[in-house]
Amino acid sequence: MKLFTTYIVILLQAILFPAIINASEQSLTIIYTGAMEGELEPCGCSPGTDFGGVARFAGYIKENKETLSPYVLIDAGNFSAKDTPQGRLKTETMLKSFKVMNYDVVALMGREESLPEQFLLPLIERYKIPAISDSSSYGSALHLKRGDFELNITVDPGDYQEGMLNILLTDRPLSEVRLLEGWDIVILSSGEILEEPVRTGGGIILSGYPKGKRLGVLTVKRDIREKRVVYQHTWQRLGRDVKDDPDVRKIIEEYNTSVGRLSSSSITTLTEGPYVGISRCAECHQPYMDSWVKTGHARALSSLSQKGKQRDPECLSCHTVGFGKEGGFVNIEATPDLANVQCEACHGPGRAHLQDYSRPMSPITKDTCMKCHTPQNSPDFNYRKYLERIKH
Template identity: 50%
Template sequence: MRIFLVLIFLLPLMLADASGYGASINILYTGAMKGELEPCGCSPKNQSGGLTRLSAYVSSNKDALSPYIMIDAGNSLAEDTAQGRFKIEAMLDSFSIIGYDAVALLSRDIALPKSFLNPIIEKNKTPVLFADGGGRIVEAGALKINVSADEGARSSGMFNVLLTEKPLVDARLLEGWQVIITSSGETLDEPEKTASGVLVSGYQKGKRLGILGLEVDKKGLVTSVKHRWQTLNLDMSEDMLVREILKVYDAKVAGLLKDEEAKAVSDGPYLGIEACAQCHQPFAEHWRTTRHPGAFVDLEKAGKSKDPECVKCHTTGYAKEGGFYSMAATPGLAGVQCEACHGPGKWHLEDLSAPMRPVQESICLACHTNDNSPDFDFAKYLEKISHVERIIYK
């Protein structure tokens, strides 16, 4: 675990009232989580993060971290979809257990209807901050800290922390704040010195917890800064209270798939691998030697076979007319089949002279994202699944 020690230059942070200083504090921070409750499990390289591990780490290290405050710098909620709303409730319920002292709601977050968001905030008593809503005073040890998402809410004589979604290039120019935490989604490995303090950035999708250690002398000067990232690894323990919240979330999400079953049609444009194999048996046989046929089985093993965000990339035609809905309704379209790459086969069957869609990189990138498939290389991966050259030209 790397620890960055920034000998900060006796920052000119003289505060009006020096009483209560001569203290140390840790600021634990997240931001730009973008609705990520836990890693999806697609790639062994991207298994870090998750609210269960975050909560367990903070809970089990309170004594070592104290005095500390826990902050989310914003843009952490999911998008406004049926599944996204379940995620938002699960995240704010989890934040309550973790014990956040301040949670910024910025542009991504406030796009949600107040009629939906406010009851969840009230239920959890979430200490929310808005870009135009002043600040809140948080105490940690001897320090009283003004935490705000409002650039105009800096408090004279206080230790001031700003939560912002401004990109780093603009955040560097902000003055008067001892600590600035961004949620722009940009990576900043080490703290940067600003005109009046320190700049850090929340690690995207919550894969790491930022820990910013400050020492403040009796004159109110920040004399040094220590910073480290706590990676939330697969081998870390989980908070079972948060895990119960995620189990409730999974059950609600499974209900979305159940609702979709009613939309399944028997004569849709997707035909399934067996229909393709009637004319293209050699291609189908080669397909069965690749990892694509077992894509849905992999989901079942990971316990994500009823999560729409996962199902869409492990089946054929999910959420499209006549495509996969569930194993109960459309078992013949499970796995990544011919039509997932080449498009629906109905029209090809009606007119055999009409060619199927060629495999293009953009089709693959819809699922082989940097998070899900960090080693993806179109040419190399295409070679693994390509069957025409192997069968016709061998």
């Protein structure tokens, strides 16, 4: 589970000297996220990409509370989703989960600033989010005491505080941030991947892993006698072996229910479209039907149900026939005949062929599969091997 542990030793600067020295070695863990972009959890399409998710973050922190303490939990910003009805639900759910996890600081960056204030501001208040931002509605810095450390966590590159551990949160790119001097720790939410911390003159630069696929864990060890600071950085890659925190899980389930309501309310009329559904194909192609039933394609919707996602538009496009297209899948009540990845998901709409079966179906190429078997959703996809497994 642990990987990429990096050690960086920096000679202690005057600024890191605390006013009162309690012990010769002092330690603090900084747990950070950034650029989550509304990704509450991974889709779970493949074990190869099934990493991250707020319920696992919370589960990991709870499970390891003792070894992590004292710790601060920071989001460097750009946590929100797009400004769509579903995106807004995600953003609100993200904030709720921050609340449950007790984030110490949440920075508001470009994505948050592009949302209407009358949407975001009430949520920040309702969930009592310790937000910092450049805009006048919030403070730009928070001062905290954690363990033996006095922390200045800020979004303002001009707000350096003598005698404190200074942490700057920004969504500017690494190329610009490298030029800033004097900061102990800078955490980016630019979406850049820094496999290892970047060392600057007197400190280090980190970057929140895009879409929360990994949790950043930085341990700061200050040795007063040896006059040095040791930074130990680890990416926690939270896969299927990490247990969800039940409280955050509950919030995600509420989100799933709200998404379901959202999509059922957007249904207007059902048109008789180009798709006919598998039972019609079976009338003449029963042997093909028999072999299809044995493939994963026939279970694609129940895979979603098992995760409470059977009404999530972001999942249905690949787990049904023609979702979002004219006459395609809407939901299981309205269009039960178009559930799962049926014949027409590969062969194309069949109504014309039904009227005159000498009319050919769409040709199938690798691209037909790649619409759904993307590198993200199906990292092991190999056309030849996968074709073999669905042969009929």
